[in-house]
Amino acid sequence: MRYCxxxxxxxxxALAFAVFASATLAQSxxxxxxxxxxxxxxxxxxxxxxxxxxxxxGMQITVLMSFKRNGELLGQPRITFESAGVTDDDRLAYRxxxxxxxxxxxxxxxxxxxxxxxxxxxxxxxxxxxRKLKQAGNTHDR
Numbered sequence: 001m002r003y004c005x006x007x008x009x010x011x012x013x014a015l016a017f018a019v020f021a022s023a024t025l026a027q028s029x030x031x032x033x034x035x036x037x038x039x040x041x042x043x044x045x046x047x048x049x050x051x052x053x054x055x056x057x058g059m060q061i062t063v064l065m066s067f068k069r070n071g072e073l074l075g076q077p078r079i080t081f082e083s084a085g086v087t088d089d090d091r092l093a094y095r096x097x098x099x100x101x102x103x104x105x106x107x108x109x110x111x112x113x114x115x116x117x118x119x120x121x122x123x124x125x126x127x128x129x130x131r132k133l134k135q136a137g138n139t140h141d142r
Contacts, residue, residue, distance in 0.1 A: 038114075062079070071109055
């Protein structure tokens with residue numbers, strides 16, 4: 001899979017991302033994370049895309065992050081890809097959603113073995129907002 005690297009570009013977006021992503025308070029702990037599939041499932045369970053009125057059909061955003069042995073974020077996550085041709089407001093809405101996801105999830109309940117194996121290793125996760133695309137597809141079926 002190919003990823004494009006982009007800077008956050010706008011100070012407001014970077015500031016919002018840093019503020020939200022630096023918090024490590026979890027609301028409800030996900031199941032124990034012992035594999036990469038468990039990690040993806042735990043992050044997906046925390047993902048809440050922006051409200052429909054602030055969303056963009058097909059928007060994609062990819063985040064690069066690393067974790068400590070105990071499941072806490074290591075350093076600051078970084079946005080490595082965002083869909084082209086979107087407004088600054090769209091970008092900020094999705095950056096904020098990613099940051100809030102990390103805030104809700106962190107620290108993740110890594111098993112000792114998984115934490116020892118993955119600590120400090122970068123991982124990327126891509127989010128695709130297909131909600132409006134699905135809705136549009138449903139209207140064509142009628």
